[in-house]
Amino acid sequence: MIRIGIDVGGTNTDAVLMDGPRVVAGVKAPTSGDVMTGVIEALKKVLSEAGMSASQADVMMIGTTHFTNAVVQRRRLAQTACVRLCLPATASLPPMVDWPADLREVIGGHWWLAHGGNEFDGRKISPLDPEELRRIAGEIREKGIGSVAISSVFSPVSSEMEQEAGEIFARELPDAHITLSSDIGRIGLLERENAAIMNACLRDLSREVVEAFRHALAGVGFAGRFFLTQNDGTLMDAAFAERFPVLTFASGPTNSMRGAAFLSGVEDAIVVDIGGTTADVGSLQKGFPRQATVAVEVGGVRTNFRMPDVFSIGLGGGSHVIDGEGGAKVGPTSVGYDIVTQALVFGGDVLTATDVVVADGGLSLGDPARVADLDKGLVRRARDRIAEMLEDAVERARISPDPLPVIVVGGGSVIVEKPIAGLELIKPDHFPVANAVGAAIAQVSGEVDRVYSLSEMSRDEALADAKTQATDAAVSAGARRESVEIVDVEDVPLAYLPGNATRVRVKAVGELNV
């Protein structure tokens, strides 16, 4: 099977072409303002390097920043209605209450509270009122709003009310896009609702972007299936991506960590992805990035997405090096993309992290003669500082006392050539394009996050039920059932409540059924 993986980063759009598990070609192209031009550029480049035509590729996986950019830049977002099934609960805080005002204004700030919702144990807060929902649908129609987000209290425990309400709105507003919060997020009403609203306001754009990808890929002669990567390192097909654009947020760090795992063959490790300006550091467990447990903001909006627990430090191949009292300072400012013209070894006049590594003989790059006369003390101090920054970051990312290896990837990782924190260092082949490899090898997942009342079933039964649900979700997302495995199980008892309820999160992943 021939796969093409493309990952859009802030500076570069990377692409790889893989034949089965083998990387045939990997390239970088500048990311374009419209994203699409850069993607097509990278695609053409990787095909030409591999000496293949687009028609020979079977599948294409793309990690894109189209939708994150739209939210961050407040552009191309549709007028959106949020309907929350909750009354009388949660009336103290309306939808979008914690959004930046400008973003709320762009999408109109339209919301309604309606009867419905569930208790933690599945009881109804109040029955759904179809008449009330039809009246709200009428108001939405009158305002000419074409996107609807529906949230319901404890919908991760029971999604029936959101589904029923969704059907009512679909009948009343046949042309509207409808997003259900239970399809997107986990427990935490405001955060889940926020994600659903962002998804809804991206639906016009997602239809357009998916169509543009179809068109552009057909234009270069690609006839296979294409997928977008999600923030948990798994895939969604074009139709699903059109419905859930919000799930593409932050897929970049995940792709590079997954690529690092694949290229090195190591499933449990610390990954350091070094670019021109920053290094992203995170940890891999069973080949997947560890997920963040706290709320993550996107464009100023709190969400509880399945985001990788990755942090950035201001160290990259282009980081400025400045000598000073008490040691050298490396970063956080950087020449970034201009390293190819501004770094000393490339004929420029700016001292960068890459220059000191070359000067120290750790790396052969550009014209080493241009750094031969650098002060040895400064070189030593800068190298020490780089080592210290990397060591701190790796220590912070370690999630077990086991001596896990450190995998370094990304274009800037040329500055690392010695073990960090005494741990085994792995710099796999094709390290500069690990993110595109991560996109190319992405799998399909299913997840469940709900509260079980343990008065009716044992904890083991609850876990088994959650695992079945997660597996089914992965299969319905396109995984081959035989290949599905459970990669993450977490159960946290509900505090301050007798009656033994527990919150269970399970994630299953499998190979794409092509």
Next chain:
Amino acid sequence: MSDRDGFLLREEDLLPLSLGAAVLGTGGGGNPYIGMLRVRELMRKGATVRVLPLDALPDDALVSEVGGIGAPLVGIEKFEQGEECLRAMRALEDLTGNRFSAMISAEIGGANSMEPIITAAQAGLPVLDGDGMGRAFPEVQMTTFFIYGAAPSPAAISDEKKNVIIFRDVQDMYWLERFARDAAVAMGGAAGLAIAPMRADFVRRVAVPDTVTQALNIGRTILDARHRRQNVVDRVIAATGATLFFTGKLTDVRRELKGGFVRGEARIEGLGDWAGSEARIAIQNENLVLWVDGKPVIMVPDLIMNLELETGEPITTEVLRYGQRVAVIGMPAHDLMKTPEAMAVVGPECFGYPELTFTPLAHGPVTA
């Protein structure tokens, strides 16, 4: 204006107040985020809240203590209709025929720092600068109010559906805890509780004083330190008189459910000055006891707080996880929390550590 006029709470105070309240939550108490947004909404609609010192009211004025009771997880999913505590408070006014003059918090630590401020904003009452714990504790009876003889009834509990239950005659504070918690579960896992009216002279004598101001100061210190890119943990210690007891990295977290409460233990491997040492923290929603190299060094009711080493963000016991780098700081509980009467309600024995004899932390920073 005299000191007795207190100060008006402003919208920009809410973020630091919630941050400071989370620190004083000693790992529990629930996240004040939702409550902070609720106060903000009320303020944006024109409500004002004045914070008064404990001595501002005449002796016979009546003070109402309200708070949320239930599971923090329910609180982030089915958050409040908004007037749960107000209804409970009003029910007591209707029952007794007396009006309240001010609100006070049961616990400044965590989500319940905000609840009386919300009720105060709705009722047009001031809120007193103090609370019943100076921190967070898991149960209703664990306040200085009950420890020093506040009446366990009449109390009232209300939910978002406008159900109101009055506990007319309750034999003691432990019965109130039991009935109120069972009612909260029936009400969907979260409810607003108002306890019996307290006279202002009683509150003045037994409340932990100035804790709203204290939470505000802690929050402002953290935000200011972050803004100036200073070491947040050091600044918090300098501003509060807390003591740094350990820095390290979490190597193990265990949790289990016992009687509706999460009990567990976290292990921390020392870093920096503590390299080679190991600390252990017992948790029951809140941090209860800190051992360093097998020796108990801080225990309830003194305050044990985990701050994220780099950001100073308070870490609740629910999100403790392997690999986090933490600074463990300790603060002495208020003297009112350390008397023999208090020990009987909030001492180590009450949390299942009969083998520990409470050894109080010294007041203030240790100086040469």
